[in-house]
Amino acid sequence: MSVRTQPVRRPGEGHGLVSTFAGYAVLVFFSLVFLYPFVIQVANSLKTEPDAAAHPLSPVPGPLSFASYERVFLGTDLPLWLGNSVLVTVVVTVARVFLCSLAGYALARLRFRGRRVMFSAIITVMAVPPVVLFIPKFLVLKQLGIYDSYMGLILPLIVDATGIFIMKQFFESIPVSVEEAARIDGAGVFRTFWSVVLPMARPALITLTILTFQGTWNEFPHSLVAVQSPQLFTLPRGLADLVSGSLGGGTQYPLKLGAAALATIPVAILFVVFQRYFIRGANEGSEKG
Numbered sequence: 463m464s465v466r467t468q469p470v471r472r473p474g475e476g477h478g479l480v481s482t483f484a485g486y487a488v489l490v491f492f493s494l495v496f497l498y499p500f501v502i503q504v505a506n507s508l509k510t511e512p513d514a515a516a517h518p519l520s521p522v523p524g525p526l527s528f529a530s531y532e533r534v535f536l537g538t539d540l541p542l543w544l545g546n547s548v549l550v551t552v553v554v555t556v557a558r559v560f561l562c563s564l565a566g567y568a569l570a571r572l573r574f575r576g577r578r579v580m581f582s583a584i585i586t587v588m589a590v591p592p593v594v595l596f597i598p599k600f601l602v603l604k605q606l607g608i609y610d611s612y613m614g615l616i617l618p619l620i621v622d623a624t625g626i627f628i629m630k631q632f633f634e635s636i637p638v639s640v641e642e643a644a645r646i647d648g649a650g651v652f653r654t655f656w657s658v659v660l661p662m663a664r665p666a667l668i669t670l671t672i673l674t675f676q677g678t679w680n681e682f683p684h685s686l687v688a689v690q691s692p693q694l695f696t697l698p699r700g701l702a703d704l705v706s707g708s709l710g711g712g713t714q715y716p717l718k719l720g721a722a723a724l725a726t727i728p729v730a731i732l733f734v735v736f737q738r739y740f741i742r743g744a745n746e747g748s749e750k751g
Contacts, residue, residue: 500726507531507720514715530716531724539692540721543700547725550615550696551678557620558674559667565621566629567655571641581630587623592683600687614688615696619678625670632666633659668736676729697725 501521506514507530508523534540569581599618603609608617636659644654660667682698689695695703704718
């Protein structure tokens, strides 16, 4: 005769389940609060002009319309803005990752006079609000003769104090013995950096790439200072032109929000693809720090 035993409930098990459920409920609530504006953005871009003006907060288009996207591509300079943004973002991202890696490695490993003063100056630059540099940046671009040009859009962005700081801190976490072994084998400073140290800094490189791509793709203040020709507008500058009413009167919510949704797609794809590397790099950096 078999005797059934009742499962023994551990003390506090019910309270733990309630706490877990409450925690997930709070996370889901705030996730919906965070995502709802994006849902409204996409929904309004798929509405007609009267429907968007009458029901701007409704997440359901009625009727469904793709006229705004057609007008974005055929009635605006979005393809030109997109091409300019791709060019500037790719060049700036590649150049910044390379140059910030070089500068970070030099500050972390090379011993030269004024190294600490230079690093302190970089930290100071990080604390300066970008808005106070608008007029000096404009004057420098004018004096160099690169105002209102692709060079003016790209050159001031290819080195960033935050990127140098990120790479320096990560390089300092790599054991010096690895580099000493490479030098014993006959590798020079640059060969050691390029073939030994840089592959080990993959998490920091991916983190810097994502931050640089996102920041450059969404960069508006610099384009406002650096260029004035419509042929050189990037996506943020072009979208600002649309929002200011360059296509005429009316709210034009579907058109503006459709263009904004298209501008969001590349950054969203990049983050989704490299999300696990980004999180892994942040975790490894925090553990080593």
